[in-house]
Amino acid sequence: MDGLTVQDAALVGTDALGRLMPMYLWVTPNGLVRAVGPTLKKLCGAGPLIGTRFLDLFEVEKPRALLSMADVEAFSGQRILVTLKRGQGTTLRGQVQPLDGGQGWILNLSFGISVAEAVRDYRLTNADFAPTDLTVELLYLTEVKAAVMGELAALNRRLEAARAASEAQALTDALTGLGNRRALDAELIRACTLAARGEGQFALLHLDLDFFKAVNDTLGHAAGDLVLTEVAGVLREETRKSDTIARVGGDEFVILLRGETDPDRVERIGARIISELERPILYEGQPCRISGSIGVTLSRFYASPDPEMMHSDADEATYASKRNGRGRCTVWDGSSRPAEPEPGA
Template sequence: MDGALRSDPACIAEAELGRLMPMFLWIAPSGHIRCVGPTLAKLCDGLDLVGMRFFEVFEVSRPQLVATMVELRPLAGQRLHLSLRQPPRTALRGLCIPLLDGQGAILNLSFGIRVAAAVREHALSNRDFAPTDLTVELLYLTEVKEAVMEELAAMNRRLMVAQRAAEAQALSDALTGLANRRALDQALARALAAVRRGGVGFALLHLDLDFFKAVNDTLGHAAGDLVLSHVAEVLRAHTRVEDVVARVGGDEFVLILGGPIDGEEVMKIGARIIAGLERPVSFEGRECRISGSIGATLSAAYAAPDADRLLSDADSALYVSKRRGRGRCTIHWVGSDDAGGMKPMPDNGG
């Protein structure tokens, strides 16, 4: 056709048609491809489509399976679904328009909703689309939106991490990393609520360090901080992840040990904690020696346990340990023989 499609009364150069419709096909009545748009040629990189039969390159699936030009002609003007036969079998949409004078048909193709995937698979750019086609601009806006949404999501994740860190800091002791008094109050409230719902109960331990003041007075606060960090390590080593270990004062700690747990088990845990505390800590070539006194109580000993009563009874048991010579654990329980009064259980003997 001497480089032009001719149809009375108008004609258009193939190159210009390619600019207007970069994914067009001119199909001869015999079914052979006579001309192809530049973008469509790019999709079939490695194949010289001109001269090949249309149905060797493309598979038409809708509105019905089509395998010949005779079957294709009645579908002129209808929306066609087709795909390339060679990988990656790119899906396409098309519209077929017959030409006058028996010159065959023009088939104009597009990617439909899979345009984004096609752009990635075939490395297409703005030059591969018609100047009036808004596809690339829409893709750009979509990519910008995705980038903005990803950045917003990342910012939200950073804010959530920062929030959790701030919350953890607000509930943690700065020196030891243990829970602080605020965290203890919350944990104790949760434990009591669980008991009221029929939970198995827990043990509350109040630990006060023995001889800690002497370390601070003789070796300074740096040595005291080192000892407190050692205490935190000991407490973590002898409790479970689900237990709560809190520093509630300079050298005071409160532990909530989840149940089921009885007095015998509490005494064993208390003995192990005290043994760990009594291991000397070296500071600048000098040994720091401390111990600990523990008072404990069990939620199961109360008909209706409350936070203030538990803390008070554990504190009373702690001072029993102090009076008995320190370095020991004492448990208080509600005895039936004294109408609800507190009675010390046997201690570990220090």
């Protein structure tokens, strides 16, 4: 617009200027608005614009605050930042172009990087931008990219949730909802590693149900399933959330009690579990009576706790409980190995 005169601007016509520059502002030398582009008019909202003082409509922020129209000439050719005092208080960017002969100046404005918010806030369309302005096309591409990235993120979240659910299912006993052998093995390896570094001791309890076979033989497998779910409930009640409980066989359970190092205390926990298991469980009006034999070993019994050896020692301690009459808890003391159980125990 170098060399533009007021006569040139008048010759082009304000409507044509508005089509070329939908966000232009024509200001007279005394600071009054003479003409305004249609998009800028939409931003300013209701109320008269023609004849309004420029400084009543806008606050100039950069390159410095503008307090008087006498200083506007100093902004010639510079990029300025203004904020609308009406409506949404939108911040706009633009450039001042003086008209020849001291006839005022024209300011052509744009949204800059805030165009997406402006389109949303003012419900702008393609018609609100100059025909040569690629803003709408770029905005469309940005929105498409955002939509695609949103869908990809949602897909990733669904895949991650499916993966987590699949992993949880692979580590869970379907009947009782407890961990399975795979889950126990992972936790026991982790616990042994920490204990070997002196970062936490634990107790390992092996529980084998007594008289469970009789329940299955007399009342059927549905009764047996009910008993197993009730056993799982007892174990949850008698342990903490930080402990690990797993069903590792038909009627075999293993409990990893973190932080437990006292054999007497662990034996009392085992006795309490057995006492709860011996409460009759009703199935279709018929009592199902079971008990439990528990074998225990402690990580502190080992110079370097080994998952396989601890499994074996807790298992053998369970056989000792069965040999000694069932319904009891035996703690392996680390000095000898319990005898094998009698057949049919």
